[in-house]
Amino acid sequence: MKPSPHMDRALAEAERAQARGEVPIGAVLVDSVNGSVVAADGNRVVEQHDPTAHAEMLVLRAASAALGSERLGTLDLYVTLEPCAMCAAALALARVRRVVYGAPDPKGGGVEHGARIFAQPTTHHRPEVVAGVGEARAAELLRTFFQSRR
């Protein structure tokens, strides 16, 4: 797998989330035209007492605010774990161009598992999906995290 600086940044956000006591998941939204990072964050569910404060939702909201638009068709998402159904549906609503993720999530994922949001005939948009980028590191982060909580 070729190196991905944007996935490295997402993994760094996942580590920062873990240091805050969150599930270690990080996400970055990147301008596909010039490669600049528009928003980067990790989970903040615990900190914000907010069930919707997944990394993907936080960067979607930050990027929409920064760009003054609820449509983000030129942006690519890098996220360490397969997005859940909530986040996948939000990415479709925002028309995000491409979704690049690290580890698959058979239990909670909503892209290649469960609700398979982008495969629904009713989806508003089908981002290009690239799976498995930085998968080993993302999976190791999550494995270590859940082992430490047992």
Place this chain on the structure above:
Amino acid sequence: MKPSPHMDRALAEAERAQARGEVPIGAVLVDSVNGSVVAADGNRVVEQHDPTAHAEMLVLRAASAALGSERLGTLDLYVTLEPCAMCAAALALARVRRVVYGAPDPKGGGVEHGARIFAQPTTHHRPEVVAGVGEARAAELLRTFFQSRR
């Protein structure tokens, strides 16, 4: 159909959303123990330039903040339209007790249409679902809104 003061409140929030230039959808989260309204709001996608600012998401976030918890297992949601997949998945993450909605949404709904979030084996939680409460008024609001935009 028996009257529902909470759905009346959700419909009033939908009308306020329309007055702000939003799609007329309103939502209320109610404490199922004492019947008090914990949060009420309408869509703010346009106002906040936020693709995730659906009425349901806004009341989930407001209620979580007010109660200091990301789990809302004692709350019931009243919403004028069938929730989309994003909102349905968020309601499952928050463990909302009951989802009462007005009009079905064959194009964008994620409860009885499309991703059918609560029917997925991987859903975190299955709220009780009650459909068709205040349906005629909710559907009329949306019909009038979309006709006026053509």
